[in-house]
Amino acid sequence: MPGEYVRFSGSLGVKQARPVVVQRHSKTSTRWVTIATISSGRTGAYGATVRAPSAGTYYVRVVAPRIVVRGKVFPALVSATKNSVVVAQTAALTIPTTLMSGQSGTALVSFRPIRMGRTIALQVLRGNKWISVATGRESSRGAASFALAAGAPGTYSYRAYAAPANGAAAVVSVTKRLVVTPAAVTTAPVAEPLTAAEQSNLSAFDPATGSVTFAGGPLAGVAVGDVLVSGPTSATPDGLLRRVQSIAASAGTTTYATQPAALAQVVTNVPDALSSLPLDVVAEQVTAVDPGVTITPASGRAAKVAPRTFVQPDGVTSVDAPTVSFGIDLSKEVTVPGSNAKVTFKMNGPMTVTPRAVFQFDADWGQVKRVEMRAGFGTTSNLTWSVSTPVGTSLANALSSHWSLLTIERWYGAFIGPVPVAVRVKLELIADINVKGQLSLSWKSATNGELTAGLRATAPSLTTPVPVVTTPTGTSSGPSLSLSGSAGGTVGGSLSMYLYGVAGPSGELGVEAKAQASIGSGGALTCSASLGPYASVSLNASFAVLGFTWQHQLWKSSLAPWLRWSACGAPPPPPKPQLVVTPSSGIAGDRLTFDASPRCPAVPAGYFQIVSIKFTDAAGVPFNASWSVGTDSTGKVTPTGIITPVQSELLEDLTGRWYFGREDIPVGRYTVHAQCERHPNDAHDDGSVTQTFAPADYTVTGPSQRLILAPGAVEPGQAFEVSGAQPCPSGTVGVEVTDFDHVYDPVPVDAAGNWTRTITLPGMATVPYLEIGAWCMASADGSIRRSYGHATLTVSHPL
Numbered sequence: 001m002p003g004e005y006v007r008f009s010g011s012l013g014v015k016q017a018r019p020v021v022v023q024r025h026s027k028t029s030t031r032w033v034t035i036a037t038i039s040s041g042r043t044g045a046y047g048a049t050v051r052a053p054s055a056g057t058y059y060v061r062v063v064a065p066r067i068v069v070r071g072k073v074f075p076a077l078v079s080a081t082k083n084s085v086v087v088a089q090t091a092a093l094t095i096p097t098t099l100m101s102g103q104s105g106t107a108l109v110s111f112r113p114i115r116m117g118r119t120i121a122l123q124v125l126r127g128n129k130w131i132s133v134a135t136g137r138e139s140s141r142g143a144a145s146f147a148l149a150a151g152a153p154g155t156y157s158y159r160a161y162a163a164p165a166n167g168a169a170a171v172v173s174v175t176k177r178l179v180v181t182p183a184a185v186t187t188a189p190v191a192e193p194l195t196a197a198e199q200s201n202l203s204a205f206d207p208a209t210g211s212v213t214f215a216g217g218p219l220a221g222v223a224v225g226d227v228l229v230s231g232p233t234s235a236t237p238d239g240l241l242r243r244v245q246s247i248a249a250s251a252g253t254t255t256y257a258t259q260p261a262a263l264a265q266v267v268t269n270v271p272d273a274l275s276s277l278p279l280d281v282v283a284e285q286v287t288a289v290d291p292g293v294t295i296t297p298a299s300g301r302a303a304k305v306a307p308r309t310f311v312q313p314d315g316v317t318s319v320d321a322p323t324v325s326f327g328i329d330l331s332k333e334v335t336v337p338g339s340n341a342k343v344t345f346k347m348n349g350p351m352t353v354t355p356r357a358v359f360q361f362d363a364d365w366g367q368v369k370r371v372e373m374r375a376g377f378g379t380t381s382n383l384t385w386s387v388s389t390p391v392g393t394s395l396a397n398a399l400s401s402h403w404s405l406l407t408i409e410r411w412y413g414a415f416i417g418p419v420p421v422a423v424r425v426k427l428e429l430i431a432d433i434n435v436k437g438q439l440s441l442s443w444k445s446a447t448n449g450e451l452t453a454g455l456r457a458t459a460p461s462l463t464t465p466v467p468v469v470t471t472p473t474g475t476s477s478g479p480s481l482s483l484s485g486s487a488g489g490t491v492g493g494s495l496s497m498y499l500y501g502v503a504g505p506s507g508e509l510g511v512e513a514k515a516q517a518s519i520g521s522g523g524a525l526t527c528s529a530s531l532g533p534y535a536s537v538s539l540n541a542s543f544a545v546l547g548f549t550w551q552h553q554l555w556k557s558s559l560a561p562w563l564r565w566s567a568c569g570a571p572p573p574p575p576k577p578q579l580v581v582t583p584s585s586g587i588a589g590d591r592l593t594f595d596a597s598p599r600c601p602a603v604p605a606g607y608f609q610i611v612s613i614k615f616t617d618a619a620g621v622p623f624n625a626s627w628s629v630g631t632d633s634t635g636k637v638t639p640t641g642i643i644t645p646v647q648s649e650l651l652e653d654l655t656g657r658w659y660f661g662r663e664d665i666p667v668g669r670y671t672v673h674a675q676c677e678r679h680p681n682d683a684h685d686d687g688s689v690t691q692t693f694a695p696a697d698y699t700v701t702g703p704s705q706r707l708i709l710a711p712g713a714v715e716p717g718q719a720f721e722v723s724g725a726q727p728c729p730s731g732t733v734g735v736e737v738t739d740f741d742h743v744y745d746p747v748p749v750d751a752a753g754n755w756t757r758t759i760t761l762p763g764m765a766t767v768p769y770l771e772i773g774a775w776c777m778a779s780a781d782g783s784i785r786r787s788y789g790h791a792t793l794t795v796s797h798p799l
Contacts, residue, residue, distance in 0.1 A: 001052060001086065001087065001088070001089050001113060001168040002052055002053065002054050002055055002086060002088065002089070002168065002169075003051055003052060003167050003168045003169055004051065004052045004165075004166050004167050004168040005049050005050070005051055005052075005166050005167040006049065006050055006051070006052050006084070007047065007048070007049050008022055008036075008047065008048050008049075008050070008060065008062070009045070009046065009047035009048075010045075010046060010047075010062060010079065011040075011043070011044045011045045011046070012040055012044040012045075012046065012062075012064050012077055013044055013077075014044050014074060014077070015042060015043055015044050016040075016042070016044065016067075016069065016074055017039055017040055017041060017042050018039065018040055018064055018065075018067050018069075018074060019037065019038075019039055019040075019064065019065060019067070020037070020038050020039060020040050020046045020048075020062055020063070020064050021034050021036070021037050021038075021062070021063045021064075021065070022034070022035050022036040022037075022038070022048045022050065022060065022061075022062055023035065023060070023061055023062075023063060024058045024059060024060045024061075024084070025058070025059055026056060026057070026058055026059075027056060027057045027058070027059075032061070035050050036048040036049075036050050040064070046062070051167050052084075052086045052167075052168075053086060054086065055086050055087055055088040056085075056086055057083065057084075057085050057086075058083070058084045058085075058086065059081045059082070059083060059084070060081065060082050060083075060084050061078060061079050061080070061081045061082070062077075062078075062079040063076070063077070063078050063079075064076060064077040064078075087112070087113055089111070089112070089113070089162070089168065089169075089171040090111065090112045090171070091109070091110070091111050091159075091160045091161070091162060091171045091172055091173035092109065092110045092111075092160065092173050092174075093107065093108070093109055093122075093158060093159060093160040093173040093174070093176050094107070094108040094109075094176075095107045095108075095148065095158055095176050095178055096148070096178065097177075097178065097179065098178070098179045098180075098181060099148065099150035099178060099179075099180055099181075100150060100180070100181050100182070100183045100184060100186075100269070101150050101151065101152065101153055101180055101181070101182055101183040101271070102149075102150060102183050102269075102271060102272070102364065103150045103183075103269070103365060104147060104148065104149055104150075104365065105147075105148040105150065105178075106145055106146070106147060106148060107122050107134075107145065107146045107147075107148050107158065107160075108143065108144075108145050109122065109143060109144050109145070109146070109160035109173070110141075110142055110143040110160075111138055111142050111143070111160070111162050111171065112142060113142070114138065114140070114141065114142035115138055115142070115162075115165060115166075116137075116138055116139060116140045116142075117137050117138060118137065118138040118162055118163065118165045119135065119136075119137060119138075119162070119163040119165070120135070120136055120137065120138050120144055120160070120161065120162045120163070121133075121134065121135045121136070121160075121161045121162075121163070121710075122134045122135075122146045122158060122159075122160065122161070123158065123159050123160075123161045123172075124156055124157065124158050125156070125157040125158075125159075125175075126723070126750070126754050126756055127750065127754075127756070129721075129756060130159065130161070131708075131710060131721060131723055131756055132161065132708075132710040132711075133146075133708065133725075134146040134147070135710075135711075135712070138162065148178070150178075150180045151180065151726065151727060151752075152180065152727055152752050152753060153180050153181055153182045154179075154180055154752050155177055155178070155179050155180075156177065156178045156179075156180065157175050157176070157177055157178075158175070158176050158177075158178060159172050159173050159174070159175050159176070160172065160173035161173075183269075183271035183273075184269075184271065184417065185267065185269065185270055185271070185274060185416055185417025185418070185419070186267075186268045186269040186365075186417070187266055187267055187268060187417060187418060187419060188227075188265060188266050188267075188268050190225060190226045190227050190243075190265065190266065191226075191227055191229060191266035191267070191418075191419060192219070192221070192222050192226045192227060192228055192229065193229045193230070193418050193419055193420060194219075194228065194229065194230040194240070194420075198214065198219055199230055199233050201214045201215045201216055202214055202230065202233060202235045202236065202240075203215050203235060203253070204235060205235055205236050205240065207501060209257075210242060210245075210257060210258040210259055210260075211255055211256070211257060211258070212228060212240065212242060212255070212256045212258055213253055213254070213255045213256075214253065214254050214255075214256075215252065215253055216252065216253070216254065217249060217254060218247055218249055218254045219254070222244065222247075222256075223244070223247075224244050224245065224246060224247065225243065225244060226243070226244050227241065227242065227243050227244070227261045227265060227266050228240055228241075228242050228243075228244060228256065228258065229241055229266060229419050229420055230420055230422075231282075231413040231414075231415075231420030231421065231422050232282050232283065232411050232412075232413050232422050236422075237283065237411055237424075238411075238422055238424055238498060238500060238501030239413075239420065239421070239422020239500045239501065240422075240500065241260070241261050241262075241263065241266075241500040241545065242256075242258030242259065242260065242261055243258060243259050243260070243261040243265075244256050244257070244258055245257045245258060245259055260502070260544075260545065261545075262544060262545055262546060262547040262548075263361065263416075263419075263421075263499075263545060263546050263547055264363065264368050264546060264547025264548070265547060266419055267361065267363055267416050267417070267419055268363060268365060268366045269363055269364060269365050269366070270361060270362050270363045270364075270416060270417075272362060272701075274416070274417075275360050275361060275362035275370065276358075276360045277359050277360065277361070277414040277415075277416065277421060278414060279357050279358075279359060279412035279413070279414050279423060280412060280413050280414060281410055281411070281412055282411050282412065282413045283410070283411040284408065284409065284410045284411070285407075285408070285409045285410075286324055286406065286407070286408050286409075287406060287407050288326070288405075288406045289404040289405060289406055289407060290330065290403050290404060290405055290406075292328060292329050292330040292331070292403070293326055293327070293328055293330075293405045293406055323352050323353070323354040323378075324352065324353045324354070324355075324406070324408060325350070325351075325352045326350075326351060326352075326353075326405075326406065327348075327349075327350050327351075328347055328348055328349055328350075328351060328383065328405065328431075329348045330345075330346065330347045330348065330403055330431070331344070331345070331346045331348075332344075332345045332346075332401045332403075333345075334399060334400075334401055336389075336390075336393060336395065336399065339393070341389075341390040341393040342390065343387065343388070343389050343390070343395070343399055343401075343435060344386075344387070344388050345386075345387050345401035345433045345435075346384075346385070346386045346387075347383060347384070347385050347386075347403075347431055347433065347489070347491075348383070348384055349381065349382050349383040349384055350381070350382055351379065351380070351381040351382075351383065351491075352378075352379060352380045352381070353377045353378070353379050353408065353427075353429060354377055354378040354379070355375070355376075355377050355408050355410050355425055355427055356374075356375060356376050356377055356378055356450060356452050357374075357375045357410070357412050357423055357425045357497070358372060358373070358374040358375070358452065358454065359372070359373055359412075359414065359421065359423055359499070360372040361416060361421075361546075367459065368459065368462055368546070368547055368548065369458070369459050370456070370457070370458045370459065371456070371457050371462070371465075371546055372454065372455070372456040372457075372468065373454045373455055373456075373497055373499065373504050373505050374452050374453065374454025374455070374456075374468050374470075374497075374505075375425045375427075375452060375453070375454060375495050375497045375505070375507075376427075376450060376451045376452030376453055376454075376470070376495060376507075376509055377408075377427060377450070377451060377452075377493065377495075378449065378450045378451075378472075379447055379448070379449070379450075379451060379472060380447065380448045381445070381446065381447050381491065381511075382444070382445075382446045383444065383445050383446075383491065384442070384443075384444050385433060385441075385442065385443055385444070385445070385489045385513065386441065386442035386443075387433050387434075387435045387439070387440075387441050387442075387487050387489075388439070388440040388441070389435060389437075389438050389439055389440070389485070393438060394437055394438040394485070395435060395436050395437055395438070395485070396436075397436065398434050398435065398436040398486075399434065399435055399436070400432055400433060400434035400435070401432070401433050401434075402430065402431075402432050403430065403431045403432070404428065404429075404430050405429040405430060405431055405491075406428075406429050407426070407427065407428045407429070408426075408427045408429070409424070409425070409426045409427070410424070410425050411423075411424050412424070412425070421499075421500075422499070422500050422501070423497070423498065423499055424497070424498040424501070425495060425496070425497050425498075426495065426496045426498075427493050427494075427495045428493055428494050428495075429491075429492070429493045430490075430491075430492065430493060430494070430510075431489070431490065431491045432489060432490045432491075433487070433488070433489040434487060434488050434489070435485065435486070435487040436485050436486050436487070437485020437486060438485055439485030439486070439487055439517060441487045441515055441517075443513060443515070443529070445474060445511065445513055445531060446474065447472050447473070447474040447511050448472055448473055448474075449470075449471070449472025449473050450470050450471075450472060451470065451471055451472050451492070451509050451510065451511075451533060451535070452468075452469070452470045452509070453467065453468070453469045453470075453495070453505070453507035453509045453535045453536070453537045453557070454467070454468050454497065454505045454507070454537060455467060455468065455504075455505045455537060455539075455550065455555075456468045457548075457550070458667070462548045463548050463549060463550065463551075465550055466555075466618075467535075467537040467555040467557055469509070469535045469537070469557045469559065471533040471535070471559060472511075472533070473562065474511060474531055474532070474533075474562045474563070485516075485517060486514075486515065486516040486517075487514075487515050487516075488512065488513055488514040488515065489512070489513050490510050490511065490512045490513070490534070491510055491511055492508065492509055492510010492511060492512075492534070493508075493509065493510060494506070494507070494508050495507050495509070499545050499546075500545055502543065502545045503540060503541060503543070504539070504543050504545075505537055505538070505539060505543075506537070506538055506539070506540060507535060507536055507537045507538065508534070508535070508536045509533070509534065509535040509536070510533070510534060510535075511531070511532070511533055511534075512531070512532060512533070512534045513529070513530070513531045514529060514530050514531075515527065515528070515529040516528050516529070528564075529564070530561040530563060530564045531561055531562055531563045532559060532560060532561030532562045532563070533559045533562075534557075534559060535557045535559060536554065536555065536556045536557060537554075537555045537557070538552075538553065538554040538555065539551070539552050539553055540552065577691070577693050577694065579672060579673075579674045579693040579694060579695060579696045584696075584697060584698060584699065585698065585699035585700070585701050586699075586700070586701060600676035600690060600691050601676065601690045601691055607678050607679060607680055610676075610677050610679065611674055611675070611676055611677075612674065612675050612676075612677050613672065613673070613674045614672075614673050615670045615671065615672055615673075615698075616670065616671045616673065617666075617668065617669075617670055617671075618668055618669050618670070618671075620671075666700070667700050667701060667702060668699070668700060669697055669698070669699045669700075670697070670698050670699070670700065671695045671696070671697055671698075672695060672696045672697070672698050673692075673693075673695045674692075674693045674695075675689050675691065675692040675693065676689065676690045676691035676692075677689055677690065678690050706724070706725040706726070706788065706791075707722060707723075707724060707725070707772060707774055707788050707790070707791035708722070708723045708724065708725055708791075709721070709722060709772065709791050709793050710723075712793065712794065713793070713794040713795070713796050714761050714793065714794075714795060714796065715761070715795070715796050715797070715798060716761055716762065716763050716764065716766075716795070716797070717760070717761060717762075717763040718760070718761055719758055719759065719760040719761070720758075720759055720761070720793060721756055721757065721758050721759075722735055722756070722757045722758075722759060722772055722774060722791075723754070723755060723756045723757070724754075724755060724774065724776075724788050727749065727752055727753025727754050727755075728749045728753045728755060728776035729753055729776070731749065731776065731777050731778045732746035732747060732748055732749060732776075732777050733746065733747040733749060733755045733757070733774055733775070733776055733777065733788075734746055734747070734774060734775050734777055735747060735757045735759075735772070735773070735774045736772070736773045736774070737759065737770055737771070737772055746777060757774075761795065766797070767795055768794070768795055768797075769792050769793060769794050769795055770792070770793040770795060771790055771791075771792060772790065772791050772792075772793055773787075773788070773790045774787075774788040775787045775788060776788070
């Protein structure tokens, strides 16, 4: 290659040190030109290194002039002529012309002539600078491949690059352009969503045989192997997801023999922002079961609403499903077995129920990434419960009263791009009171919030789902007990969830109250009671409609009671104030804001207090991320409190905001715990806990953003570039080199959020490496929005 160092060597065949001249001439000239003057060794061996000229064919020879040494004549020597061909460097790049945001591709680079081990890179043009986004070494074939990950929509320029090597200059390929389009739902070629006209012609579907009948001729473009997909219709209230096995047309109708299909067979990519489907209620049926339950208003809710044909509107939005409000006035007398005595059970008060359904389906280019199916109900209630046994009657075995309050069945429709989805949820609301011993008990309970249960699965463990449960909050007054025994009550429901008519997760969930009283030897009455949620999730059969199989299984969730108390007739302690984490999810490195209200209790003179915060993972294991912030004299968290990270790389901006900055935080759900601690001013050990807060959840949805350093190693006095693998959404980027304690002026970002900072290492630097950190800052107030973590740059010190 032009400029490359070339070594010529040989032997004169005479053992005598003497001058040697290396000469060459081009193919178009016969004039010999000296390119190196050297001396041979005493054995006659010689060697010379020269730089290759411009591309072309050259002829090279070695000449040893005549010499006389101590009277001995050594005649001139001329070697045979050798051909030397110099070829021009070339570089080539092949990349996709278009990708969608989040889609992966491959960049192929090749170089000629082949120089195995040469440093090569894939570069992208950012502003007016070429930045290396991936580096490697040239293979024995003179080629390499790099993975491409499409980022924000836009047009990007790429080139292949080979670094200078052995005297040869760097070489770059012709620029290639990649157009990144906004992420969109993509479907497989076999997907055949039914149009509104085709839905209206769908006259019958037999789930037992799989036969689907349409009025008229065959559907346009539908062949054997295609998958028919429909949302809820009058003929298919549970929708349709069926693969065509055969087609038969006769007498004005067309019948398709089908078998079950899977959602992953028709949907191949779902952008993260579209994975949570807004479910639209298309039909419902509400029925009061017990005469003591009165639905308000009664009109329009006693009979099933006929499902309507569900056609995708211009924009699918969530519909505020109606809330079922009802009053409860239940009273039953149950005869004690073996006697005429009767036990009285009562429950009354208002209650509302709003059925909930959650369906999330996320796929990346043919691979399902995450699925969640969950159902339940939002509820508010204010109920009074009572149970009493006859005087002189003690129940050796528990006696209970059970009420089926009402049933609610709802049909939902949604769209994943053009593919309709059909979900059905059936809820049976029940109440139960039980008693044992000789007891009189009454209490009041109030609940507010959502109670849902279901399953979630995340790649690569899609076939092993985990239960997901949300619970409301509750309070209680009482209980008022007398005599001795135990009693309890529950109000909740059993639910079933269906996807395209296939039975999926089911569960039992509700609110449970328990109480126990006993009379001691001295006649003293002791009592204990609790109030809290309960939940279990199960699959009654294998479930494969998603594209992978969930096997039959039962999960029981252990949920802590909201309240416990031990005094007879005494009110329970007030509920813990709730810790609020904003936002509730994000990638590792995103900003978190904590708000704990009410404030910590005031401390006396001579003490200070802090709010201590720690994290536990989904299994309850403490996570290596905890810190604390000071408070003022009133217990308010101070904006400039001291934040102390412990065994973590958490960042802070001293304004009451914290960040997940560790790059090794696994994706998943974490529980955030907080408590107020009192400390003496003259000591550093932990003080007493003055207030604990109800924990909050935070979900890490992806890894930290990463730094890119180019090159990966520098010498003192040389420059290097720092950039982010992902863009900064807005504002500026701060960069810090920790080993020589320098924080650089904020780096502006371009319209796409891309940024680059060039840094020159001091010429007298002696450190073996540098730690580089960066963070994305908001333009409004300069606060940190997310962290890029840290990267290490090797510093080489040549001898």
